[in-house]
Amino acid sequence: MIPLSHSLAIAALLFVLGLAVVLLRRELLFILIGLEVMLNGVALTAIAAGQYWGNADGQVLVIMLMTVTAAEVVVALILVWLAYDHYKAVRVETLTHLKDETERSSS
Amino acid sequence: MYEFIFYLSSVIAVIAAGAILVVRHPVHAALYLIVSLLALALLFFLLGAPLLAAFQVMLYAGAILVLFLFMMMVMNLRTERNLPLLLPANWGGMALLALLLWLVLLLLLSRSSLDMADNIMVIGPTAVGNALFGPYLVVVEAAAILLLAALVAALYLSRKGKR
Structure with a gap:
């Protein structure tokens, strides 16, 4: 039987790797993929804890997490596409001008 | 044996997640993410959650990541100019990890599952x-x-x- 601490350590490692992808890779698609890795670390935490306590609540939480992820990915991918379409931006540094000139450049 | 399979698939998941940090093209990152998700599905199965293992393969790797790849190929965002979509030289890493994961699955399936059914608590x-x-x-x-x-x-x- 795997102890709970080992599963939690693996989940924490996955979460930190996803956070590093979000913070270090400054491209929009890589940020979304890093978010996926972080959510999977959370899912592993929930399932390991649910198996440890012996009830199905962790799995219910992970099913809810998958639904939230699907909704998030759909909207975020369209937003990435719109950012590329309007501003030719694939990196987040080019999306920092949330001021008057965005009004002028878009209209 | 059960611990060996568990730790080997967790190592595959962590390596595939770490490879996302260093690859250059988003399609490669999505493929590494698929390998990591499949390894996590194996972890879920070994922890005793077979329904979530199936959902991980079907929903995450089958629906969400295919949506990712489809949108990446349709949008064709050029992060670097004039780079071809898939470099053939970079297929090695994820193919090696996927092959290793398949060997782990074969190892898991070849064991008689009766000897470890008593110490895994399966929530069906x-x-x-x-x-x-x-x-x-x-x-x-x-x-x-x-x-x-x-x-x-x-x-x-x-x-x-x-x-």
Whole structure:
């Protein structure tokens, strides 16, 4: 039987790797993929804890997490596409001008 | 033996997640993410959650990541100019990890599952369904409203005209 601490350590490692992808890779698609890795670390935490306590609540939480992820990915991918379409931006540094000139450049 | 399979698949998941940090093209990152998700599905199965292992393969790797790859190929965002979409030289890493994961799965399937069924507590689909549609019915309705909101947002953001 795997102890709970080992599963939690693996989940924490996955979460930190996803956070590093979000913070270090400054491209929009890589940020979304890093978010996926972080959510999977959370899912592993929930399932390991649910198996440890012996009830199905962790799995219910992970099913809810998958639904939230699907909704998030759909909207975020369209937003990435719109950012590329309007501003030719694939990196987040080019999306920092949330001021008057965005009004002028878009209209 | 059970511990060896568990730690080997967890090592595959962590290596595939770490490879996302260093690859250059987003398609490669998505493929490494698929390998990591499959290894995580094996971890879920070994922890005793077979329904979530199947959902991980079907929903995450089968639906969400295919949506990712489809949108990446349709959008064709050029992070670097004039780079071909898939470099043939970079297929090695994820193919090696996927092959290793397949060998782990073969190793798991070749063992008689009776010797480790006594020390894994399996929570099957029946218990999950009873919990999901019993005390957590409000969560299901909230998920329905969330999916409706995501559908409305997708239709609104991808409408034609007013560009």
